[in-house]
Amino acid sequence: MHIVVCTKQTPDSAAKLAVDDAGHVSWGDSPIVINPWDEYAVEEALLLKDRIDGDVQVVVISMGPEEALEALKHAIAMGCDRAIRIWDEAFAGSDTLATSYVLARAIEKIGDVGMVLFGKSAIDSQTGQVAVAVARRLGFSPLTNVIKIAEIDGASMTAERLLEEGRQVVQAPLPAVVGTTKGINEPRYPSFMGIRKATRAEYPLWTAGDIGAAADKVGAAGSGVRWERIFAPPAREGSAEIVAADTVEESARILVDKLLAEKVI
């Protein structure tokens, strides 16, 4: 059985993002790293490999240009068995709809997939949509915000989902797509043996032709979202005033007057 982990390369979380007048986004010389949320997905896949009887292989995939290798190498250094980069110039400009199509085609090509794991979202675009979209396309059980995989066998799994109201225990047949969330585990550091493996491993590239992707379903053509304009939100302006009168009652009265004048209350 294959466990597939979908990863994305993102700028480091400490990067300072900037948008120029043409709408081009840059992040200075900040390094490109594996999306930090994806480390939880990789860790969970490695833990599951140890838990499940039989021959389980963890395959990490990433759709992206050359820089996506960074995410794949990190995952291999953590202990994944193999990595595949999926890219084609035709994929440029893909939104979550088109991305989920490409990933689903690649997962089908890998074959014998029992589970697909995702981080909760990518720290750059923060949509969190791709996991569910991939599940829909593949017909797999979609489970998001998973904080614990309690039980798993060859046919089904029981998981705990972290919701605002509390935890929800759900059971789903396999194959499933699992969106992990922070707290599900503590991602391991890459091992030095893993680092050696990662720098020597092969990273096959699958193009549109390799996964049989239709031209009208990828890139801008396959996307439902159009980026009309990209701009940095205006810097917040504000000023603070401390209301300090002789008594608390007097301070409160002045504050109420000011709030009324500003039409806040």
Added chain:
Amino acid sequence: MNFELAEEYQMVRRMVRDFAEKEVAPRAEEIDATDTFPVDLLRRMGELGIIGLPFPEEYGGSGMDYMSLVIALEEIARVSGTMAIVLDAQTSLCGEPIYLYGTEEQKRKYLAPVARGEKIGAFGLTEPNAGSDAGATQTRAVRDGDEWVINGQKIYITNGSAADVVVITAKTDPDAGTRGISSFIIEKGTPGFQPGRDEVKMGLKGSLTSELFFEDCRIPAENLLGTENEGFKQFLRTLDAGRVAIAAMAVGLAQGAFEKALAYAKERHQFGRPIAKFQAIQWMLAESATDIEAARLMVHRAAWLREQGTRFTKEASMAKLLATEVSERVCWKAIQIHGGLGYVREAGVERMYRDQRLCAIGEGTNEIQRLVIARQLLRE
């Protein structure tokens, strides 16, 4: 010509930095304040393979190389000088001579647990009357049947009082000067081997700097490390690598202090603007960054020469001399940029200043380094 670190080394740096920031940095201040030996962090560095970086896997190592250790030392020192010296003593000073000169059995028995951090290691050379002048070693080892009988005293031994495995030097031919010194492996608990007190130091608090006493301490004949009477040559080679390690530690401390100073200079406002806008501060930052860059390049080159298997005695001494003077200057400026805050504990730069001071003394004082460099120059 390529000055970029190979990808493997970049990944090592990222991994060790991640560990250092998550697990070492939050403890650095407490380790300094309480002056307690962080044995759990030493074990953790073993578990993660950091101690074993330069050793092959069959001896408990990670199968990387010395360059990786140098990078790891930089990263650990960037957040804690104490953990860097603990790592240095364990790997460079104790593990390295066993790896270089040990028999297959010695490597399996002693190096493997030291590399995995299961046993604590130390190296004992300095004595009350011998340090820079190693030929004046007074500790004696006398062969008695199948045993060696050791008598003498060592001082300033890093990791000393906690060590399970100690490599020491002792005179085996008292009339032969430096040609009459040999190395031995001694285990904790051997009758006649007794650790003494731990020194109270200026910096690197939490690391142990101990006295070791040997009184009719009997060890099996097979605990001789390397060749009899070649101990001096052996530890000179160990020290070449050790000097690069100390230099890497100095670079790391300088880097850590510099980053704090840079961040503070941008945050701290005086006369209506960040102090980084003032030329006086800018010059200090520019000088520090340049100093660190130069020191790091020298350290990496010395480590690289070692990887090539070529002689690197001069380059190791040069790297240590420069890097440790750089750490002094950079940490001094980091305190100066912080002003009053730099002198109080909270900012952490005074700790780095105290910690780095050892680097110009340990593994050969900088005066000895100048001597070594000059000797090499005049010989060439």
